[in-house]
Amino acid sequence: MTADAFPPGLILILAAVPAALLRGRLRQAWMLLVPALSLCNMLALPDGNHFLLPFFRQELVLARVDRLSVVFGIIFHIIAFIANLYALKVEDRFQNAAGLVYAGAAVGAVFAGDLFTLFVFWEMMTLSATFLIMARRTEKSMAAGFRYFMVHVVSGLCLLGGILLQVNDTGTVAFGYIGLGTLSSWLIFIGFGVNSAWPLLHFWLPDAYPEATVTGAVFLSAFTTKTAVYVLARAYPGTEALIWIGAAMTVFPIFFAVIENNLRRVLSYSLINQVGFMMVGIGIGTQLSLNGTVSHAFSHILYKALLFMSMGAVLHQTGKINATDVGGLFRSMPWTCAFCIVGAASISAFPLFSGFVSKSMVMEAAALGDLRLVWFLMLFASAGVLHHAGIKIPFSAFFSHDSGIRCKEAPLPMLLAMGLAAALCIGIGVFPQPLYSLLPYPTDFQPYTAGHVVSQAQLLLFAALAFALMLLSGTHPPEIRAINLDVDVLTRMGGRAFYRLADRTLNALNDWADEAVSHRLTRRIALFFRMPACNVQRLGFRALALLCGNHAWMKEKMSLSEARCETGAHPVGDGVLRAVLFLTVLTILVLIW
């Protein structure tokens, strides 16, 4: 146990309470101070396992400190600081608290040395992220938040099932290399895969992130998927399935991004595309590829947050985010435009920007592994990134047609946050060595060779030439005010279909039972017991009449019986009949038992 420090993430989580209570400048100072304090606390921990807690004859490890967890811890703290700076003027208890808990849970998850601690932080992330989506308080955001929550609860159950089986199989809760093989390993793999937004399991991401609050989307873009990247890099390095999953992830979202109108949804698809490169790196499993995955996650968190911040600023200032509604905003928001272009250049991997020094490691690792098809798919996706994130985002929002919107530039805290992220994107791009020195394995990778710079610049600038020619010739597809179906159609429409099915079958059954029992049966019983002796005789006469066929005789006897009942001149009293019936039923029950 380390006495002079706290478990990583705990400071951020506990700091949510004052963040929800404080107001004004005090809260602002607190929001900036807490990530810095938490980072210092984290860096004070030496390598090794700390904060060990006994748990049902097992040992929970709240802080497993090594090179892999520290590099994720550092970038999570940096982005928590930037996102808090961006959200400095947001006076919303829920968002302020949820953002800190979310960041703290993500930090806690990457330092968790056992599966139970990991699961607790994993679910804490789900809950806090849901608040960041619902905090926008629109009908759409509430529904999207609910869908997000349901998907992650299901994946969390899958993960929990896997963890319980894994502990049963291996006898330990320690979280380390798992690899595919047993049922438990597959369940954990899929649980991690949902958070990584694998193909067909990805639908929650472009559904929920664009509906989050302006500042919430910045937090969301950083933590959930990158925590999943971390756990996969920890537990499943060298798993071949991840190569193909990742390759598919790099390619399919870019087609959706091309035709998407909502610019924050474009960024969501782009996020999946970038995580695809990280998956390929984990799947290859060499030191170079894992370094590439980690460095790309580091760079990606910064430039993706920067892009979400710039689009968030557009949404914040104009109230609009569709490409068809905005345009020409470089006049009103020149600083936001400049920062957005830095983010776009970084994600496109232009030389001197951060994406260039990280993505090329994964590409090189794929080439060295002779993965030709995967390499081609990633090269295609690299050209595709230029379209939707490199060109479409800044062009649609700040240039393109003049929407006529003349708004104020984004508030100063937002500009400072974007400026800081942009500076880091350029800083990493120009001086990659500090980032390389943090990576899990030592590396002497040299991104800046003349040949590499020229080939990458050719790839991107000739793709840009295609854009320019298509735009000038009028063949470039227009932005259309519409939505595009994705796999979420199954959950949205499937949910409705299930509702209708339940409505028509279960409710119909309920109605029938209500009518039959509450109304018909009760009425008949009540009628019977109003004149039970008479009714018993009536039933008897009917039976006799059916057997004998003499209806006139039956009618005569029935009217005589009814008259006796009404005058109380019946040979057998009602009370006696009820007592006999009761005793008969009781006897039958006793005999049966």
Added chain:
Amino acid sequence: MNHNPVNPEPKRPPLIRQRTLKAMMAAFAAVLGALLLAEGWAHRHVIFPWEEWYGFYAAFGFVAYVILVFVAQYVLRPIVIRDEGYYDR
């Protein structure tokens, strides 16, 4: 004499004036040309044989972009496009 004030056409920002745009296009073309020339000079450590083909990356970037845009526009969009109120019904 007509004293009615006449609103002049608002002046275009420098960035989107025709002259600026033409200069930018010319600079862009020059950079593209320079990049093609630079390939002959810049040595690249190649892993796959096709990386040695002159202009491979330039051609790939151009063609990939065109394929991406046309497939998205003419194959994917007709399948998945719905009106904005689709999920609200």
